[in-house]
Amino acid sequence: MDKCMQKPSKIQNCCFSGEVSSLEWEFxxxxxxxxxxxxxxxxxxxxxxxxxxxxxxxxxxxxIERFWLMRNSDNFKSTKKEHKNGQNS
Numbered sequence: 001m002d003k004c005m006q007k008p009s010k011i012q013n014c015c016f017s018g019e020v021s022s023l024e025w026e027f028x029x030x031x032x033x034x035x036x037x038x039x040x041x042x043x044x045x046x047x048x049x050x051x052x053x054x055x056x057x058x059x060x061x062x063x064i065e066r067f068w069l070m071r072n073s074d075n076f077k078s079t080k081k082e083h084k085n086g087q088n089s
Contacts, residue, residue, distance in 0.1 A: 027070070028063055028066060028067040028070065030067055034056050034059070035071075037052070037055055037056055038052055038056070038064060038067065038068060041055060042068065047065065047068070049061035049062070049064050049065040049068075052064050
């Protein structure tokens with residue numbers, strides 16, 4: 001068979017995953033204003049994190065998505081309370 005006709009081989013790397021487990025995430029500190037924008041934008045556009053990030057200077061879409069997931073997760077609600085209490089002390 002001609003080399004031009006051969007399909008390119010697919011390289012599968014089963015040992016590497018670019019995703020990080022939610023247990024390894026660090027708490028993301030957002031201001032009240034940023035939280036408000038994220039909530040309102042999410043109601044309008046859903047989880048289009050790039051659009052939401054465009055409204056918040058200095059924030060990446062990945063940060064905002066991670067923040068949203070953490071904010072709505074039961075595991076991180078207690079972490080947020082502990083984090084805020086530590087700052088007030």
